[in-house]
Amino acid sequence: MITGILLISVLTALLALLLEIAYKYIANYGEVQVTINNEKTFEVTGGSPLLSTLMQQAIFLPSACGGKGTCGYCKVKIHEGGGPVMPTETPYLSTEELAQDVRLSCQVKVKTAMQITIPDELFNVREYRIKVDHIEQLTPLIKGLHLNILQPEEGISFVPGQYVQLQVPPYKLSSTPEFRAYSIASSINEPKYIDLIIARMEGGIVSGYIHDLLKEGEELIARGPFGDFHLLTSERDILFIATGSGLAPFIAMLYQIENENIQRKTTLIFGTKRPENLYYSDLLSGFMKRLPDFTFIPVLSRVEEQDSWTGEQGRVTDLINRYIPDNNAVDVHICGLPIMVQSCLDILATRGVPLEQIVYDKFE
Amino acid sequence: MPIAGSNKQILTKGLWIENPVLRHVLGICSTLAVTNLVINTLVMCAGLIFTLAMSCITVSAMRNYTPDRIRMMVQMLIISSYVIIVDILIKAYLPEISVALGPYVGLIITNCIVMGRCEAFARQNPPIPSMLDGLGTALGYSLVLLIISVVRETLGFGSIMGFTIMPDSFERWTIMIMAPGAFFMLGIFIWIVRARYPHLYEEKS
């Protein structure tokens, strides 16, 4: 009996040894260089998938399936050293992506020196511990959060127009922590603080938590910054179009225009339903005084007599034509719900505004 | 990264939402063969519940010590040891069933669920949630296969747990005893459930 057990243990130990030796000589690719966005180079040990190798270098690529090759989130451009595309990757890569050497980083093994490009923002994606400093009820459906970044010390560095993923703990509506994206509505000169504008979504888990349960002093987790929405740099005029909570990125951009004292003529059209849905009015009128040439035009779609509203009426799409000069010399930035963004894009297309002069951020 | 909700959630999600058979169609190999008799399925599922719960606890208890390279072999060793223990217990206390089950008890080892849960959950979570996860999955699994075995035995042998319930005039559906019957039954069962609760099981596009 004992001899049998001993023998089997020796046998399995031998198999383990065989595997170890094999790993040492066969699967050992030694030290391999991985260069990212031809700026940073890392010295890594080869043999494991790119996704986990990057994670060891604290570069977190989005992945939902934990490297099983079934979610397709961990896409990365591999220009060199990627090897042929695997059958497990093809279901997730479209033809254009294949043309730009996009690959699934959880399927590609790091074997030789690699040249890869990942979205810049993923470089300095960090996890922040934040404390709720102040909650303000901006409108019946929108709350403004003033958040203080506890960790890391140096706060957050971001490009105006980017967003963070705010994570709320599990509660009755969701058994697991959930996170949603919210654009940052504060100045980059104040790295220790960020302002977020949270509109209550019907049945929304995160917005539900923030509107019903979140208290001042509570601590949350945020990840970011993400997104490539930014202020277009040129000499042309600037046109901002926003609805609902879509004002947030433009507030950050207005701070940018103030800090870098950009002299371009700027117009902000903000569409909503009722006068009580307007918010940040004093902040915006402050900007109108301080900035050289900035006009804020609210437009309301559901005005009644007793509101005695003197401003514009209708939808943002009705006003666009009036603020696009004949020579189309204007950079247009749109932010809001997908249907609004799409209708603006159609109008701009009919006006023949060139595509590179239009940027937008769709709030899913 | 392991999102471990409250323990009760882990247990119940395996039963329905994350039901291994309906959601991922996993682990049906070794047990489909014995679903022609309810008593065999019961014993088989009991064996699986024991193996899955114990393997999950052990794998997760040792998760910080097992070197990554021989992870697969260690998990296989643990699972197969528990399966042998189940086999010995069945042979000792349920001799006639052990003859009926034949090699299929041994095949719990490669049951994709056991390996799946160890690899996906137990490897990254503390023992108690892992055990609950294993238990929930195994119960969800047994639920589906018991239903199938009840239908197969009634139609195939005209009996349940050996007690004939169908009248003698009932013409036995011998197809239900054989392999195709099991495939059809499981296929139809999954079809009904997915048609009835589409949102639960929509394949991620």
Add this chain to the structure above:
Amino acid sequence: MEISLNEISLTTLFFAAIFTNNILLTNFLGLCPHIALSRDLKSSLGLGAAVVFVTTSTSVLNHLLYYHILIPLHLEHFRFVLFIIVIASFVQLVEMIIDRYFPRLYIMLGIFLPLITVNCAILGISLFMVIRDYSLAQAMVYGAGSGIGWMLAITLVASIRDKIQSTANLPRGLEGPGITLIITGLLSLAFMAFSGMIQIQ
């Protein structure tokens, strides 16, 4: 005194393993990857080929191990442990070798190897080989036959599913595993008809 005279001829065993007693269609083994991967023909072929290679070699390896180590030492009841550990390490080893030295082969075949360790068919074949007291040659032929039978089953179902995906619009809830299982059931019925054919030889 049991006389285990198992003189079923190699050719009959080979064809019987592919058709009448197909490891997937009559013995239900290897269903999980079959349902998951039979969505697309190319990966099914790759996986099928990998399974054939692994079943043939592991049935020989396990046969040697069983009759030359386990039996002399009366450790038969440990066959489960050793068979599955041999399969797991063999698959891991082969994956490394193919990954390093045969990159093109790795693309077609190698990436499926980790899936195979969990495939019940591989262990099932080794266990049946022991129960049916096959000789070494019979074990190898049975391993190869079953592997080919498994590959035949998965490629058949994959091609049928491709056809269905493009033409039929299935009722809600039937796509995916539902239709695959029903197709497999029909195939298993068809393969059962082969049992008549083998007798005539």
Add this chain to the structure above:
Amino acid sequence: MKKTLYSILYMFLITFCFTALVSGIRYLNQEKIEQNMAMRRQAVILSALNISSQKIDSAALQMSLYNERIKQRQILDRDIYIGLDNEGQAITGYAFSASGQGFWGPISCMIGISGDMTHLLGIVFYENTETPGLGARITEDWFQKQFTGLSLKNKNSSGNFFTLSPAGSEKTSDDFDAITGATGTSDAVEKFLNRELRLFINRIAPLLIKET
């Protein structure tokens, strides 16, 4: 190097613990399993010799009945079980195990022959690996009951005591129903059963008679 050593030692240790655990449990249940095996074998022998009495409802009773009524002999290195009447004197029948190659693997059965070796007392198939629902149906009662009372006096033209033909076709006295859809198994059973019966009648029976 240290890491490899660690993983080898780790593997050795884990395997040692688990195999020890399994062997321990096996050792504890060893005699219970063997007892089950013995019980099953005795039940098969008793039913082949169709020595059955209503009071077999517990293992102990079956054990005592078996010891009382069955003697075991070794002839031509084959185990022959001799059944005695309830006083334990007169021989009521002989039983011996026979196995042959079925369609898929070995089939084993216990054959019971009358004391005067003129006819079969019964047959019990106790081990087979045939396809479930098809060949495996040889263990069903209707199939096994057919053989009870088969006379061993006359052989048909091909030297067989009985033949198996498709169910439903007309039958002579020594022609029984095969299993529909399992021709492989039926032919195999017919072949090896007849061979074993011939072996018994021609070579074992004379030695038995000489001995008693």
